[in-house]
Amino acid sequence: MNLAQTKHIFFDLDRTLWDFEANSHTVLNQLMDEYAIEKKCQTSRRSFIKTYWLVNDALWKQYREGQITKEQLRSSRFYHTMLYFGHDDPAFGLQLEHEYISRAPSQKQLIADAIEVLEYLKEKYTLHIITNGFKEIQHIKLNNTGLSVYFDEIIISEEIGFNKPHRQIFQQALEKAGTTAGESIMVGDDIDADIIGAINAGIAAVYFNPLKKPHNESPGYEITSLMQLKDFL
Numbered sequence: 001m002n003l004a005q006t007k008h009i010f011f012d013l014d015r016t017l018w019d020f021e022a023n024s025h026t027v028l029n030q031l032m033d034e035y036a037i038e039k040k041c042q043t044s045r046r047s048f049i050k051t052y053w054l055v056n057d058a059l060w061k062q063y064r065e066g067q068i069t070k071e072q073l074r075s076s077r078f079y080h081t082m083l084y085f086g087h088d089d090p091a092f093g094l095q096l097e098h099e100y101i102s103r104a105p106s107q108k109q110l111i112a113d114a115i116e117v118l119e120y121l122k123e124k125y126t127l128h129i130i131t132n133g134f135k136e137i138q139h140i141k142l143n144n145t146g147l148s149v150y151f152d153e154i155i156i157s158e159e160i161g162f163n164k165p166h167r168q169i170f171q172q173a174l175e176k177a178g179t180t181a182g183e184s185i186m187v188g189d190d191i192d193a194d195i196i197g198a199i200n201a202g203i204a205a206v207y208f209n210p211l212k213k214p215h216n217e218s219p220g221y222e223i224t225s226l227m228q229l230k231d232f233l
Contacts, residue, residue, distance in 0.1 A: 002204075003232060008179045009121060010198075011151075012164075012188030013131040016208050017114045018141050021053075023107035027100055028052065035096065041085040052081045064132060064163040064193060074101070105140035110147070111210075117226045118150040121233060128153040130173050130186070132163045132193060153177050164190070165197025174203075185220075187229070195219045 014020045028049050032038060038045055056077045062068045068076075078100070079093030121127060129151050131138050135158045142148040155173040162168040174181060181202035188194025189208045195217060198205040207219040208226065223229065 002182075005183055006185055006204075006233070007125060007183040008128060008177050008185070009125045009233070010128045010130045010155075010173060010177075010184060010186045010203070012186075012190065012194050012208075013129055013138060013141065013147075014133065015111070015189040016187060016194075017111055017118075017147060018145065019109040019111050022109040023104060024053070025049065026107055026109070027104045030103065031096055031099055035092075037082075037096075040089075040092075041082055041087045043085045048081065048085070051084050052077065055081045055084070060132075064165075066163075070134060070158070101137070105137045106144050108145050110145055111226060113225065113227045114147075117229055118147070120230055122150055124233070126177065126179075127151050128155065128173065128177050130155045130164065130169065130188075130194075132157040134158050164188075164193035165200065167197070167201045170198060170201035170203060174201075185233075191215050191217055191219075 011017055029045070032045050032048065037048060041048060059068065059073045059077050063070070063073050074097050075090075075094060078096040079090050082089060082093055118127065127150050129142070133156055135156045138156050139154070142151075142154065148154070153173065153176045155169065155176060157163040157169055160169050160172050162172070164170070174184065185204045185206060186194055186198035187206045187208060188198075191207060191213070195205040195207045199219070204220045206221040206223060206229065209222055210224050212224060221232065
């Protein structure tokens with residue numbers, strides 16, 4: 001990674017800057033209380049939320065790979081979570097989905113030190129977002145948290161028509177930013193979508209791995225906190 005050539009930094013959003021787990025947990029707890037989900041599904045709060053996250057991650061993987069549509073993802077995640085506990089109620093699943101989508105994007109918890117690091121980097125580089133997600137949701141997150149002011153280009157997979165790790169989303173991101181792969185770095189938490197995707201597009205990558213998940217890849221840099229970006233950028 002030739003840092004001397006770097007002019008543009010592309011960030012992932014969810015789990016890299018916007019704290020997905022914390023924000024999701026807040027809303028899921030609200031729904032658990034308001035809709036008596038523990039009683040309906042005969043399970044603990046902890047077990048339901050953990051299962052939801054597993055189901056959601058699996059469905060997002062299918063969506064990234066083009067195996068399901070946005071509508072199928074949204075209609076399935078709460079329904080499939082409840083079905084795991086033997087509660088078969090698709091209408092209720094859709095109701096929970098509607099409530100979740102109306103609340104979750106407005107949550108404002110960020111990954112530790114996100115603003116301080118962005119303030120530092122903004123003085124030295126041009127910053128952008130590349131995110132897999134739905135346009136109406138991601139823009140709300142960026143605007144409500146104040147993150148949008150740090151980024152010149154916001155590249156959202158639904159608007160581009162390709163999901164990370166597809167090479168095309170990275171190529172279009174470079175074109176929109178008016179830069180080249182050699183002048184760019186990608187920072188993200190997903191080893192497949194962010195890191196391998198970027199590397200395959202010729203872009204250097206920084207793997208944000210706060211949980212120290214084991215892997216067999218070779219990113220240019222690996223960090224466990226955003227503050228570590230200040231050590232070499």
